[in-house]
Amino acid sequence: MKFTLDVENNPTGWPDHTQLPESDGTFVKNFQEHPQSILLTDSITPVLERIHADGNYCIGQDSGIYWRLTDPLERGAEAPDWFYVPNVPPTIDGQSRRSYVMWQEFVSPLIVLEFVSGNGAQERDRTPLLRSGQQETKPGKFWIYENVIHPAFYGIYEVTKASVEVYHMIEDRYQLVAANERGHYPIAPLGVELGIWQGRYQNVELPWLRWWDSQGNLLLSGSERADRAEDQLEQLRAQLRSAGIEPQL
16 A cells, blocks of 8 residues: 555645644754764765756755644654755745655655664564554554655664665665675765765764765765865975975965
8 A cells, every 4th residue: 555645636725844843852862863964964965066056955864754744743754864855945935944845845855864773673664554443553664765755765874783774766665775895885866875984073983874986985074075185285295395395385
């Protein structure tokens, strides 16, 4: 059984992103989640800016994707830890998005990422939405992504296991993606790969979720790019000094 938004018969007056709750009132599960989201966004931004010369894309970080109307409203949303939607503006009528509303946009995210904080059961829950009279089962997160929100790629990252699972939507069902020879998972529409990088970021040594380009080169964060540029400049200074020239750089 598949549930989809009824585009032609949507009632008028449905709420937009300014009228829907932007939070369910729960805490972020640990201190690593926000740095992880920032690292993903910071390092892939140059790629997205090349793909979207018009700037039409948006990234959500622990933001709600509303897929149905419920009471309370928050029950009709999933809040992935990180997601990217191509070909939609980053703002609406000059306002920053408070959430991503499927009945306004009708454009699915290309990729959704969940960071596991428990045992991973919630992120892999395939329980379907079933109704009986006035009662209904709570659908699982995996089921909602696969059957309703439809991101082309769904990633489940477990920092405690230093691992990521990536699923690709093929014929309306998620298929587990096999790692390539580098242990990375290609995201072909972006020309990048997703994988685990062991290293220090924001003063914490962890197996971080990172992007690489299709040749296997790590996509650097802004601070890493600045450090590399400074190293290259220092190398140039050293070369000039060895040639008897005092650099003015």
